[in-house]
Amino acid sequence: MTARRPGRRPGSADTRGEILVAARKEFAEKGFDKATVRGIARQASVDPALVHHYFDTKVGMFVEAMRLPINPETFLPTILEGPREEIGRRLVRMILTLFAEDASRQSALGLIRSVMTNEESVGVFREFMTNVLLYRVADELGVPRIRTELAFAQMFGVIVGRHILRLEPLASAEVDELVELLAPTIQRYLTG
Template sequence: MTEHVEGGAGRTAGGRRLGRRPGSADTRGQILAAARETFAEKGFDKATVRGIARRAEVDPALVHHYFASKEGMFVAAMELPINPDEVIPALLAGPREEVGERLARFVLTMTSHAQARQPLLALVRTAMTNERMATMIREFLTHALISRVAQALDIPPIRVELAFSQLFGAVLARYVLRLEPIASVEVEELAGHLAPTVQGYLDPAS
């Protein structure tokens, strides 16, 4: 193992240190960023600690130092940059007949940013291959999202599930399958196409 030596020792001819990047104040963040990308690409089962460490350019021992296991790293990495306690009231504020449009625009705008989209895709891929994670994700979606929106709108939970299923399907078509023209159309236009269908699910049952 290359030791940390000041000066020329332990460096390449160009001045770069040999070996992997040592721990630093931002090492945890570097590992999380690499984990999000890896989980989004491979899902939970096929991602490896060594692969994530290689992408982050750190020693695998540092991954275990910051996260006790791959599961622990996944839980930290899938933390979305949104707070349901703030987002849900904002979505439900305003005219009831426009909630479908607000929801469609919010989901499509959020997922247009890789920082938010990658954890979401990691969740979807992991749920397809790991039942334990699928159960955890289902419980989170049911209690933190579906039930709260259904209660606020006074509609059956299945109608909220169908609304979100419509939007998640569009996200997968746009970013995973890359179906055209869904993949390249502007967010506002796509939201306009989806909003009436989403609104139909969220309207009071007739």
Template sequence: MARTGRRPGQTETREDILAAARNQFGERGYDGATIRGIAAEAGVNPALVHHFFGSKEQVFAAALDLPIDPAAVLAVVLDGPRDSVGERILRLFISLWREPATRTPFLALVRSVSTNAQAAAMMRQFIERVMLARVADALGVPKLRLTALISHVMGIAMMRYIVGVEPIASAGEDELVALVAPVLQQYID
């Protein structure tokens, strides 16, 4: 059983929890990993995991070094009129890929999930169970449509920010939104 209270001396508790989380998510997947299991492997009380990271989603985001808070993404997507969901999603994605502070971790994540089956499985479970399921339920949209929407947005990110294909790479953000947001909205409608 994990000890309670603060560890004596210099502590790397946060890093120990992250290492345990990466291992637990890697071995058990998103669904199988638990806060209790992560805490046990790190040798800490589950309350300490919650103290450092909050929810299981937040532990996952930190373990994979996601540059976003999943709850904040869901709030952006779901807060506002239904007829502008496509535009909100596209503007959010563009803003995340535009900024080097978030683009760099996204690039690393894309590389990880495209070359490592374990990372891909973890990310797939997270997207399916946490992001897609919640948005689909909240909007009453089939998951297939949302998956197509995400694929569309990821394709734009790939062409614009990774491969740099013109003219999409240098198109103005408002021009891109005017062109693509109505198409994304079709997936929702």
């Protein structure tokens, strides 16, 4: 292997885009847990430091590579900070509001459809959801992990019913109305 010269690498000016392509491939082949920044850098023919230059963390890179509408590194503190007895309300409102915005809804629904029809995608998504989101919330709250999985399943079902199946009156219900109906159940899952 020849040593790289310092400075801008020759070739395409879209290094960030090339890293994202390499990341998608690496995540698809190895899953979220086994994909590494070094492996992604190797796929993109760049130094790992350059990957870190464009993406602070592997989670941040995954969020962009998979076009996720939220970044857990900003989402989790918003949910976990504040009174524990209001976590269900904060979580439900945040998710429903996210899906009320056209751009994030389209991105998320595309991901949901992809995950539901592609076995490779479902494995990567499951690893990410459990290890980066659900289990972190469970550990932070000190509750059994199945409780966060149940809360996720409840909200996932609501999103599918509301935005994919378009069940009425669920599809046209106001966010505030749904928060009032769902928050107590999600709260019970998360805090007992």
